[in-house]
Amino acid sequence: MTAPLLELDDVVVEYPGRGRGRTPFRVLHGISLTIAPGETLGLVGESGSGKTTLGRAVLGLAPVTGGEIRYGGRDISRLGKRERRALSEDIQVVFQDPFTSLNPAMTVLDILTEPLLVTGVARRDAERRVRTLLDRVYLPHDAVHRLPREFSGGQRQRIAIARALCRNPRLIVCDEPVSALDLTTQARVLDLFTEIQEATGVAYLFVTHDLSVVRHISHRVAVLYRGDIVETGTAAQVTERPEHAYTRRLLLAAPVPDPDRQARRRAERLKEAAS
Numbered sequence: 335m336t337a338p339l340l341e342l343d344d345v346v347v348e349y350p351g352r353g354r355g356r357t358p359f360r361v362l363h364g365i366s367l368t369i370a371p372g373e374t375l376g377l378v379g380e381s382g383s384g385k386t387t388l389g390r391a392v393l394g395l396a397p398v399t400g401g402e403i404r405y406g407g408r409d410i411s412r413l414g415k416r417e418r419r420a421l422s423e424d425i426q427v428v429f430q431d432p433f434t435s436l437n438p439a440m441t442v443l444d445i446l447t448e449p450l451l452v453t454g455v456a457r458r459d460a461e462r463r464v465r466t467l468l469d470r471v472y473l474p475h476d477a478v479h480r481l482p483r484e485f486s487g488g489q490r491q492r493i494a495i496a497r498a499l500c501r502n503p504r505l506i507v508c509d510e511p512v513s514a515l516d517l518t519t520q521a522r523v524l525d526l527f528t529e530i531q532e533a534t535g536v537a538y539l540f541v542t543h544d545l546s547v548v549r550h551i552s553h554r555v556a557v558l559y560r561g562d563i564v565e566t567g568t569a570a571q572v573t574e575r576p577e578h579a580y581t582r583r584l585l586l587a588a589p590v591p592d593p594d595r596q597a598r599r600r601a602e603r604l605k606e607a608a609s
């Protein structure tokens with residue numbers, strides 16, 4: 335078996351408490367999971383279950399107060415700023431909202447060359463790399479002279495993906511990266527994520543509340559409920575034969591476009607509620 339790329343071992347995240355008593359607010363209660371090189375782990379759960387916090391913990395942006403997060407076998411849960419910056423070559427992020435995650439005053443060329451220039455790559459080489467990245471995300475080369483506001487939501491998310499890919503990361507934390515897009519654009523961007531993975535071998539921690547997205551993109555799925563993982567399995571196992579009652583509720587609550595399936599779902603929901 336290949337060694338995991340990322341390992342969470344009994345990870346606890348707590349935010350400092352406010353007011354009298356200042357009891358810390360525990361968001362993650364001891365999370366254990368792994369991601370193999372080149373694998374997509376879908377992380378699902380309802381709003382407030384702690385999905386974003388888990389992604390932020392991997393990125394060093396949430397306070398890990400217990401357990402370990404290991405990347406390539408090394409504990410990265412409590413790194414200093416400099417070590418964390420060095421790790422950004424390996425671990426990148428794509429956020430939900432391409433409108434706010436891209437600097438509106440920078441051209442696409444600046445957005446995509448900046449991560450390279452700060453690490454000492456020569457401008458000519460950086461610009462060559464930008465052209466390859468634009469090809470990879472199916473944007474025309476003349477996009478370089480334009481500002482983010484001149485693109486559609488889907489195109490903007492392609493720019494954000496290209497930026498995440500700049501330095502050939504081995505893991506990308508994707509936090510609801512298609513939730514702000516319409517369904518057709520969602521499908522195209524999801525296909526792009528898959529295609530990039532096949533070409534580069536990058537792994538994804540794919541955070542989403544949407545089970546149809548998870549089914550589309552994930553090799554394995556972990557279900558988060560109130561800060562605990564209640565179920566993990568292959569995408570097919572979890573979405574077709576869920577074991578935990580919470581996963582079943584999540585599936586029954588997921589929107590379905592087909593009216594016949596909707597009627598069946600309603601009947602199942604009523605049966606669940608009655609039992």
Ligand SMILES: Nc1ncnc2c1ncn2[C@@H]1O[C@H](COP(=O)(O)OP(=O)(O)OP(=O)(O)O)[C@@H](O)[C@H]1O
Pocket residue numbers: 349359361379380381382383384385386387388543
């Ligand atoms: N910086 C913070 N300080 C204090 N509490 C926080 C902080 N960030 C998140 N929380 C709390 O942690 C819990 C989990 O939040 P999180 O954003 O991780 O959930 P989520 O599953 O991603 O939800 P959503 O799908 O709505 O984004 C929530 O109760 C939230 O209020």
